[in-house]
Structures are given as C-alpha cells and as structure tokens.
Amino acid sequence: xxxxxxxxxxxIERMRTADEGARxxxxxxxxxxxxxxxxxxxxLHWHLSEDEAEEATQAFFTDAFQREWLARxxxxxxxxxxxxxxxxxxxxxxxxxxxxxxxxxxxxxTVSLEAQGExxxxxxxxxxxxxxFKREFVRxxxxxxxxxxxxxxxxxxxxxxxxxxxxxxxxxxxDVSYAALAREFGLTQAQVTNNLAQIRRRFRECAIDALRxxxxxxxxxxxxxxxxxxxxxx
Amino acid sequence: xxxxxDAAVERLRIAAHRPQMPSDRYxxxxxxxxGGMATVYAARDTTLGRDVAIxxxxxxxxxxxxxxxxxxxxxxxxxxxxxxxxxxxAGRLLDGRPFYVMKRVHGRTLTDYLxxxxxxxxxxxxxxxACEATAFAHANRILHRDLKPDNIMIxxxxxxxxxxxxxxxxxxxxxxxxxxxxxxxxxxxxxxxxTDHGTVLGTPGFMAPEQAEGDVDDLDARADVYSLGAILAxxxxxxxxxLRSVCARAMATNRDExxxxxxxxxxxxxxxxxxxxxxxxxxxxxxxxxxxxxVYRMPILLVLTYMTMRALVAxxxxx
Numbered sequence: 001x002x003x004x005x006x007x008x009x010x011x012i013e014r015m016r017t018a019d020e021g022a023r024x025x026x027x028x029x030x031x032x033x034x035x036x037x038x039x040x041x042x043x044l045h046w047h048l049s050e051d052e053a054e055e056a057t058q059a060f061f062t063d064a065f066q067r068e069w070l071a072r073x074x075x076x077x078x079x080x081x082x083x084x085x086x087x088x089x090x091x092x093x094x095x096x097x098x099x100x101x102x103x104x105x106x107x108x109x110t111v112s113l114e115a116q117g118e119x120x121x122x123x124x125x126x127x128x129x130x131x132x133f134k135r136e137f138v139r140x141x142x143x144x145x146x147x148x149x150x151x152x153x154x155x156x157x158x159x160x161x162x163x164x165x166x167x168x169x170x171x172x173x174x175d176v177s178y179a180a181l182a183r184e185f186g187l188t189q190a191q192v193t194n195n196l197a198q199i200r201r202r203f204r205e206c207a208i209d210a211l212r213x214x215x216x217x218x219x220x221x222x223x224x225x226x227x228x229x230x231x232x233x234x
Numbered sequence: 235x236x237x238x239x240d241a242a243v244e245r246l247r248i249a250a251h252r253p254q255m256p257s258d259r260y261x262x263x264x265x266x267x268x269g270g271m272a273t274v275y276a277a278r279d280t281t282l283g284r285d286v287a288i289x290x291x292x293x294x295x296x297x298x299x300x301x302x303x304x305x306x307x308x309x310x311x312x313x314x315x316x317x318x319x320x321x322x323x324a325g326r327l328l329d330g331r332p333f334y335v336m337k338r339v340h341g342r343t344l345t346d347y348l349x350x351x352x353x354x355x356x357x358x359x360x361x362x363x364a365c366e367a368t369a370f371a372h373a374n375r376i377l378h379r380d381l382k383p384d385n386i387m388i389x390x391x392x393x394x395x396x397x398x399x400x401x402x403x404x405x406x407x408x409x410x411x412x413x414x415x416x417x418x419x420x421x422x423x424x425x426x427x428x429t430d431h432g433t434v435l436g437t438p439g440f441m442a443p444e445q446a447e448g449d450v451d452d453l454d455a456r457a458d459v460y461s462l463g464a465i466l467a468x469x470x471x472x473x474x475x476x477l478r479s480v481c482a483r484a485m486a487t488n489r490d491e492x493x494x495x496x497x498x499x500x501x502x503x504x505x506x507x508x509x510x511x512x513x514x515x516x517x518x519x520x521x522x523x524x525x526x527x528x529v530y531r532m533p534i535l536l537v538l539t540y541m542t543m544r545a546l547v548a549x550x551x552x553x
Contacts, residue, residue, distance in 0.1 A: 040237075135240075138243060142238055142246045142250075146246075165249075169245050170242050170245065170246065178263075190280050193263075193278060193280060194258050194261065194280070197255075197258060197262070200249045200250065203246070203249065203250055204250040207250055228250070228251075229250050
C-alpha cells in the first residue's frame with residue numbers, strides 16, 4: 001500500500017525531519033489523505049463550487065508546503081484534524097478579504113494561518129463545522145481503505161470476498177442475507193460467514209493503516225482508532 | 235469510485251468496529267447493544283450452528299473494566315439457573331481484550347414488555363421468576379446490584395432472564411471485587427466503578443439508599459430487595475393497596491424494615507397471587523371481604539345461583 005509509513009512515526013514527525021525526500025513523502029501522504037475531505041468541506045461549509053473548492057484546496061496545500069507551517073502544529077492545543085480545518089477556514093477567509101480589498105483598490109494583506117488567536121478559537125468551537133469535517137474525513141478514510149482493499153483482493157485472487165463485502169456491508173439490498181448470498185454464489189452459509197469475517201478484519205486493518213498515516217502523533221492515532229474502530233492499536 | 239453514501243459509511247464503521255475474534259468459530263453478525271463499558275454483539279457459533287451473544291469490553295473503557303468483564307463471566311459460570319443467561323465460552327480478542335460468549339436471548343426487556351402487557355397476574359408471574367433467579371444468586375453469595383427493568387428480559391416463550399451481572403458483587407471477595415456503581419446522572423445509565431467508600435451518585439429509583447451512599451462493604455441481599463421493590467412498583471397497575479404495601483416494605487429506607495430476603499419477597503407475591511393476605515398489608519374488613527370474594531368467586535356464584543333458583547321455585551310453587 002503506497003505511502004504508508006512502515007514505522008509508527010507520525011506524519012508531522014516525518015515532516016519535521018531534515019531529510020527533504022522524507023518530508024516530501026510525508027507531505028504527499030497528508031495531501032493524499034486530506035484532499036478529499038477538505039475539498040468536500042469547502043463545498044459544503046463554505047458553499048464553494050466544485051472548481052472553486054478544488055482550486056482553494058490546491059492553493060491551501062501549496063501554501064502549507066511552501067511555508068511549512070503545518071510542521072509547526074502543536075498537538076497540545078488541538079487534534080491535527082481540527083487544526084487543519086481551522087487553518088483551511090482561515091485560508092478561505094484570507095482569500096475572501098484579499099479579494100474584497102483588491103475590489104476596493106487596496107493591497108493584499110494576509111495574516112499567518114497558524115496565529116489566528118480569537119478567530120481560530122471561535123471557528124474551532126463550531127460543532128457543526130467540526131462534525132462536518134470529521135464526517136468527510138471518515139468518508140475519505142474509508143474510501144481510501146476500500147480502494148486499497150479492492151486492489152489487494154484483486155491481486156490475491158479474492159475478488160469474491162470483496163464482492164460479498166460490497167453486497168452485504170457497503171450497499172446491501174433490502175433483502176440481503178448470508179443465506180441469500182450463499183445461494184447466489186454457490187457457497188455454504190458458513191463460507192459466506194467466514195469470508196465476510198476475513199474481509200471485514202482486513203478492511204479494518206487497511207483503515208487503521210490509513211488512519212495511522214494521517215494522525216499527528218501516536219497518542220492521537222490511538223484516540224482516533226479507539227473512537228472510530230473501538231480498538232487500541234498498540 | 236463514487237463517494238460513499240452516509241449510510242454506507244455508517245455500515246462500514248460498524249463492520250470495522252466488530253471485534254477480531256481469536257478464531258473463526260464465532261462469526262459476528264451484528265451489534266445488539268453498546269454501553270459505556272462493553273458492547274454486546276450478535277454472533278453465530280459456526281461449530282455448533284447456533285446463535286449466541288458475545289460481550290466485549292470497549293477499547294475506550296478503563297482497564298478496570300476488563301477485570302470486571304472477566305469477573306462477570308466467572309460469576310455467570312457459577313450461576314447455573316434457568317433465569318440467568320448461561321456462559322458458553324470466554325477468552326481474549328486478538329487485541330487482548332476479554333470477551334465471553336453467552337446464550338442469545340431473543341426477547342424484550344421488562345421495560346418494553348410492560349408497555350404491551352397489562353395483565354397484572356402475568357406481570358406478577360414475570361416478577362416472581364426474576365425474584366427466583368435473584369434469590370438463587372443470593373444463595374450463591376452473589377448480589378446483582380443493578381436490578382432494573384432494562385436488565386430483565388422476557389423471552390419469546392415467556393421465560394424470564396435476569397441480565398447484566400457486570401456490577402455484581404460476590405460476598406466471597408476471592409471471586410470479584412467490591413466495586414460500587416457510579417452514574418453521572420439520571421439520564422446516563424452507563425455504569426462506572428469505584429471502590430472508594432461514600433462517593434456514589436445513584437440512579438434514582440432503583441438503587442437502595444445504602445448503596446447510593448457508598449456503603450460498599452456493608453451491602454447485603456436487602457439492597458437487591460430494594461431494587462426489586464422498585465421494579466415491582468413499575469409493574470403494579472391500578473389501586474392494588476396490598477401490592478403497594480409490599481412495594482413500600484421492600485423499599486423501606488431502613489433496610490431492617492425490608493423483607494429479609496428476596497425469597498421472602500417472592501413468597502409475599504405468591505401469597506397475593508393465590509388470593510391470600512400479604513404480611514405487609516393490614517387489611518380492612520371490606521378489603522378482606524373483597525379478597526375472599528375474588529378467591530371464592532366460583533363457589534359463591536354457585537351458591538347464589540342455587541339460592542336464587544330455590545327462591546324462584548318456592549315463589550312458583552306458592553302460586
């Protein structure tokens with residue numbers, strides 16, 4: 001699975017290393033994991049069009065990479081996901097204010113994204129925005145895990161496992177049952193049961209791997225894993 | 235790939251949340267209920283081909299919860315009774331958390347049952363069965379300490395099961411600890427555990443005063459008597475003064491004034507169901523006449539019918 005760190009080093013730790021290649025790889029992981037949720041969040045919360053949100057997401061990550069302010073994240077203050085969302089909120093606000101100044105004939109002034117004081121605190125306390133971004137984060141996490149799982153199943157000649165997973169857990173018909181799937185695919189009910197148990201276990205492992213690469217610290221990773229999957233990954 | 239729908243995300247979350255069993259013997263098929271300490275899953279025992287329920291400590295629960303669950307399985311294993319859910323197996327998940335496998339009870343909680351069953355006699359039958367299971371536990375020196383309508387199940391064939399022994403206390407300290415139930419508020423039914431003396435917030439209504447005050451070391455069977463009295467109070471319909479008196483005695487603030495045992499409480503209910511006077515209630519003459527009339531309704535009706543017929547015959551003969 002590309003991009004997943006082999007060790008428990010967090011994405012932020014890797015972005016702080018002296019190795020430029022490792023920093024770039026870490027940033028790539030971060031963009032890969034947060035692009036979709038951020039893009040959807042900007043559409044839903046800031047009511048940007050698809051194109052506007054794509055451009056804003058691109059600009060946001062470019063700014064973050066060039067100015068390296070994500071590496072200055074402090075885990076004592078907030079979880080990384082919240083920090084990123086607040087930064088994105090501020091980024092959109094900055095751009096809107098800059099656009100308004102240009103319209104009025106003034107110059108462009110921006111403030112530091114990670115030094116927003118009261119405004120950041122205010123945005124962070126918005127439960128709707130936080131839950132919206134979390135929902136999109138989880139959706140993107142699961143999509144990524146599903147993509148990895150599908151690829152893995154195809155390579156391991158376990159396509160049927162994935163089909164059963166799709167048919168029972170992802171988009172089930174109203175009358176789906178183990179017995180009905182067994183009849184349809186010429187399996188015993190016990191085989192359906194076992195195949196689904198295996199694929200669910202593997203899905204969780206894929207999702208946990210994906211989650212690990214997106215958390216800023218081991219502590220945050222453990223808390224997120226417990227919250228999302230009910231497991232302590234230590 | 236098109237974005238996952240909200241419903242698909244939720245289904246995947248549940249699928250991913252399922253515990254990783256150490257073998258393929260038990261296949262989790264769904265989630266039955268989730269509490270602050272543990273989650274109960276529906277599962278299929280693929281070896282024996284039967285439905286079971288598996289209780290697993292939540293990953294986010296305190297480390298003490300793991301010991302509580304293990305202790306609960308040991309307590310249940312000791313209590314082989316038709317009114318107490320049997321344990322089939324116990325072990326640890328791949329991530330080390332303990333679990334135990336128990337009979338899957340298909341039915342409804344007493345809370346739901348009471349919404350649908352209004353017959354007092356049937357309700358009291360259920361109550362007696364719950365008392366019998368609790369009395370059996372007491373005979374094995376186990377206190378339940380969390381009896382309430384949500385912890386009593388009525389099966390599809392009328393069987394009654396006392397559930398959730400997670401905060402039970404053994405009077406033999408070697409079996410399990412002496413934790414006290416703590417609840418954050420009336421609306422928070424999640425149990426927490428603390429062994430410190432005197433620091434308990436009780437769930438209003440079902441917890442004995444001495445338990446709510448944190449008398450950890452001094453609890454006895456009368457704490458469960460109080461809870462059963464509180465449960466009985468929710469089951470009694472209409473102005474049945476004798477049963478109200480039974481409830482009042484079971485729920486006396488001073489435990490010395492309660493029934494000395496759950497068996498004594500059950501016998502009182504049995505007396506009521508048989509139409510006999512209950513010890514907790516001083517009947518008036520009218521109440522006594524009414525009770526006797528209810529018990530001997532058929533013979534009285536026969537005598538009255540006979541006397542009416544005799545009177546009619548006499549009147550007709552007089553013409």
